Amino acid sequence: MEDRRLNRRDFLKLTSLGAAAALAPKAEAALRAAIKPLVANGPHPGDNGGGAHRWVMVIDLARCDGCGECTKACSAMHLVPPGQEWIKVYNIEHEGLAASHFFPRPCMQCDNPPCVNVCPVGASYKRSDGIVLIDQEVCIGCRFCMAACPYSARYFNWAEPPHTARELSQSYSVETNIPHRKGVVEKCLFCPALTSKGELPACVTGCPMGAIYFGDENENAVTNSLGETLSLSDFLHDGAAHRHLEELGTEPRVWYLPPRTQSTSTQSQPSAVLLSGLEG
Amino acid sequence: MTALLAKLLGSSTEDFDKLNTHEKALLRPVFVWGRGFYLTVAFLALIFGFGVFAYLTQLRDGLAATGMRDTVSWGLYIINFVFFIGISHVGALLSSILRLTGAKWRHPITRMAESITFAALLFGALMPIIDLGRPERMFNLIFSGRIQSPILWDIISITTYLAGSSLFLLLPLIPDMALLRDKFIHAPAWRRWIYRILSFGWTGTPEQHARLDRAMNTMAVLILPIAVMVHTVVSWIFAMTLRPGWNSTIFGPYFVAGALASGAASVVLAMVVFRKMYRLEEFITLKHFKYMAALVLTLNLAYIYFNISEYVTLAYKMEGAEKAVLASLFSGQFAGLFWMTQVLGLIVPAFLLVLPMIKPMTWIKRLRVLPPMLLAAISALFLGASLATSFFNTFIGFDPSLVALAFLLGGLAFGGWATLTLIPWLQARPIPTFVIAAALIVIQAWLKRFIIVVPVLEQPFITDAAFEGALYNPTWVEWGITAGALAGFLLVYLILSRMVPIVSVWETKHGEVEETVSGPAHALPQPAGVSSPEV
Numbered sequence: 001m002e003d004r005r006l007n008r009r010d011f012l013k014l015t016s017l018g019a020a021a022a023l024a025p026k027a028e029a030a031l032r033a034a035i036k037p038l039v040a041n042g043p044h045p046g047d048n049g050g051g052a053h054r055w056v057m058v059i060d061l062a063r064c065d066g067c068g069e070c071t072k073a074c075s076a077m078h079l080v081p082p083g084q085e086w087i088k089v090y091n092i093e094h095e096g097l098a099a100s101h102f103f104p105r106p107c108m109q110c111d112n113p114p115c116v117n118v119c120p121v122g123a124s125y126k127r128s129d130g131i132v133l134i135d136q137e138v139c140i141g142c143r144f145c146m147a148a149c150p151y152s153a154r155y156f157n158w159a160e161p162p163h164t165a166r167e168l169s170q171s172y173s174v175e176t177n178i179p180h181r182k183g184v185v186e187k188c189l190f191c192p193a194l195t196s197k198g199e200l201p202a203c204v205t206g207c208p209m210g211a212i213y214f215g216d217e218n219e220n221a222v223t224n225s226l227g228e229t230l231s232l233s234d235f236l237h238d239g240a241a242h243r244h245l246e247e248l249g250t251e252p253r254v255w256y257l258p259p260r261t262q263s264t265s266t267q268s269q270p271s272a273v274l275l276s277g278l279e280g
Numbered sequence: 281m282t283a284l285l286a287k288l289l290g291s292s293t294e295d296f297d298k299l300n301t302h303e304k305a306l307l308r309p310v311f312v313w314g315r316g317f318y319l320t321v322a323f324l325a326l327i328f329g330f331g332v333f334a335y336l337t338q339l340r341d342g343l344a345a346t347g348m349r350d351t352v353s354w355g356l357y358i359i360n361f362v363f364f365i366g367i368s369h370v371g372a373l374l375s376s377i378l379r380l381t382g383a384k385w386r387h388p389i390t391r392m393a394e395s396i397t398f399a400a401l402l403f404g405a406l407m408p409i410i411d412l413g414r415p416e417r418m419f420n421l422i423f424s425g426r427i428q429s430p431i432l433w434d435i436i437s438i439t440t441y442l443a444g445s446s447l448f449l450l451l452p453l454i455p456d457m458a459l460l461r462d463k464f465i466h467a468p469a470w471r472r473w474i475y476r477i478l479s480f481g482w483t484g485t486p487e488q489h490a491r492l493d494r495a496m497n498t499m500a501v502l503i504l505p506i507a508v509m510v511h512t513v514v515s516w517i518f519a520m521t522l523r524p525g526w527n528s529t530i531f532g533p534y535f536v537a538g539a540l541a542s543g544a545a546s547v548v549l550a551m552v553v554f555r556k557m558y559r560l561e562e563f564i565t566l567k568h569f570k571y572m573a574a575l576v577l578t579l580n581l582a583y584i585y586f587n588i589s590e591y592v593t594l595a596y597k598m599e600g601a602e603k604a605v606l607a608s609l610f611s612g613q614f615a616g617l618f619w620m621t622q623v624l625g626l627i628v629p630a631f632l633l634v635l636p637m638i639k640p641m642t643w644i645k646r647l648r649v650l651p652p653m654l655l656a657a658i659s660a661l662f663l664g665a666s667l668a669t670s671f672f673n674t675f676i677g678f679d680p681s682l683v684a685l686a687f688l689l690g691g692l693a694f695g696g697w698a699t700l701t702l703i704p705w706l707q708a709r710p711i712p713t714f715v716i717a718a719a720l721i722v723i724q725a726w727l728k729r730f731i732i733v734v735p736v737l738e739q740p741f742i743t744d745a746a747f748e749g750a751l752y753n754p755t756w757v758e759w760g761i762t763a764g765a766l767a768g769f770l771l772v773y774l775i776l777s778r779m780v781p782i783v784s785v786w787e788t789k790h791g792e793v794e795e796t797v798s799g800p801a802h803a804l805p806q807p808a809g810v811s812s813p814e815v
Contacts, residue, residue, distance in 0.1 A: 083350075093745040100745055114522060120431035121420040140420050141343070141413020144431060146353040148521045150741045156353060156413065159344035182342045183413030245741060248522050 053129045054217035054253075055190050057204075058235060059104055061259035063211035066091060066102035073206025077191065081161035081180050086188040087203045088152075101259035104212065106203065107132060107153040107188035108244065108252030115145035115154065124185075130217075130253050131190045135174050139184040146185060150245050151252075154187045190214075200225070217253075285318055292466040299463060302789060306781045309558045311464060313778060324771040331764010334757045335410060343413055345757045351750035352737040356758040357411035358517075359729040360765055363542070364404030365438070365514050366535070366725060370543025371397025371445055372507035376500040385571055387787040388563040392554060393547045394449040395782065399772040401442045403765045408434075410761060430520045433513040441503075441510045448499045450478065451492060455786040458482035474779070511539045518732070524601035525736035534586040541579035542725030545629075548572050548718035550773075552711065554782055563783050566710060570637065573714045577633040580721060584626050604739040613749060614735045617727060625724020632717035635703060636710030645704050658694055662687070 074087050087106040113132050116124045123139035126132050146154045161180040170178050175192040191201035204214045207225050215222030223229045239257035296311040338345045348355045371394035378386035425432045457479035515535035518526035555564045594602045609618040706713045738750050
């Protein structure tokens, strides 16, 4: 009895040693493959990087009249399932005051994205061009990202989305999220399919007021639907731009100019705006 | 019918009659399966089957079959998850802490507690999978899992805890498995096979006893940090987000305290049910209830402390993003549920647990008990008056605040009187009183999870002027799955208690029961109607 137990122990030791020796090179490769997901927000297999761009959006709230054309253009472009508004125009009320302003909310494409941080399978990922994308072929539908996103920018396909022949004819890409699928999360993508062709995102083109500007941080230029191209840094500075819920530290790539600003041209000085506000 | 079932599944009065007195007292439920047991199993299986049907519906229709939507994107499943994992904590607590501190009174109840852990973990771990939009992809969690995500921490800690607590349940079962292997020779083949495999060649030699003891000590030390870790990372699912109401540094200990309190309370419920059902009065005595009540009370007070810490620090400031969530809890949509859990689920149980442990207050006995007719009349008066007030308030526009104050004072006086006259009744009946308190705590535990999950999701950071709070109404699918999971949990627990003795035979054999019976630390009045063999 005693002998048999010792033998078995020795046998186990020997076999495990032998197996370890035989598998060492393979184990190293497997380990490297396994450790890859441990790299914080590391490159995703579907990441083509989007080139050397760093996409950024500026929304001039003073120009937004809440018409909702951006949402319509977006939904038409992405065949967004009903019930979702990838760019949603909020009517924000100021408590205790009879005042409100419109607030278009796309995905903020945060540089410190809470959604990407909590994703258990790496389906949500941050691209080198600043865009946060979702791989719907990996997403397990746990909706942790939705709980984590402070901007309510993420939507879930609770049921099978209604399909059209046109939608189904396209082959799936993380850059389009088409065809839409049941049980996975979707959101605004910053239209990588359009920007890669040098075009503006659908909501930017669709805005009749020219309130949404889009461009490349590296080129320091943003453009709106009216063809106005402005220097990003001057624009943000002069307009006293802010990012929504800045205090949370999510570092959004979407900037907002305050709703009271009367002019968005680079000539308008913040002091002049302030003065006119005081006089008015 | 019963005879056929008995033949297939396992009754043997023949073997049972050969047992000694001690074994007979504990092994009847294992050796003799009767009609009551089969009917209970059938009933629970029916509810469980309904849960399976509800899940199949959800698989077909997607999560659209639930009441969850984009704003409230987590619901009953996540609540059940936190609840079951919380209940599961008690096995580790009782077996490990009491073993390490050498408290011998634990022996008759440790297996009950460990079985709760095992069964609750099974269904707790199932809940997030049921919640997935793409359950068929759940293995992505393993093959492309990101260790940075709290969900991975949950998977690692819960699977470790499940493995550890199964071992912890199994180790002290080995001698009893051997006993069943040797004495239950007419058991059906499948049960004989289980007993043979799981007794691991146990013959009861001193060497085997020494090894078992060492293994159990090791497990007792190992399981404690795992148990604490499990509920901490469960809470971190919430605390790692930026959401007001979840974004809290005390969520780890807050959840651990709540989990332990609810788990210990659920053991009290199990004790009273098994004691009655399996006639275990000899083993589970008033003393055990008293000790467990002290434990539940301690944990409940700790949980009250964490509640105060969590809510008062935020409520004092009442500002920023937390304001909307707190307002919905304190005076808004969830106020009824919130105050009910705080008062009925935390504070009232604390008093109930204390009452039978203190001296009877003779002056209270002099208070006149209100006759039932008067009670009914006053209740009807209050109900009618409150209806009338709301009617006046709605249709005539008269200010009800003074009336409300009068109602509050009247209600307090009336309720206070009724409560005071209840005290002698409760003091004379310690076990029922403890059980009421435990039941309130367990119900509170589930409702509290609801309070933690849903109101926070109903208050997003950005709200539209037209936003009136996203109402979450669970559908029959969610309730069905919840009921099915509860039934499944009870089913596993019940069957476990019929496969092996729910009170350890070998650990209670060597006179530990008698040993623990030596005088209670504090004198307790001998209550009427409660037989307590140790006094």
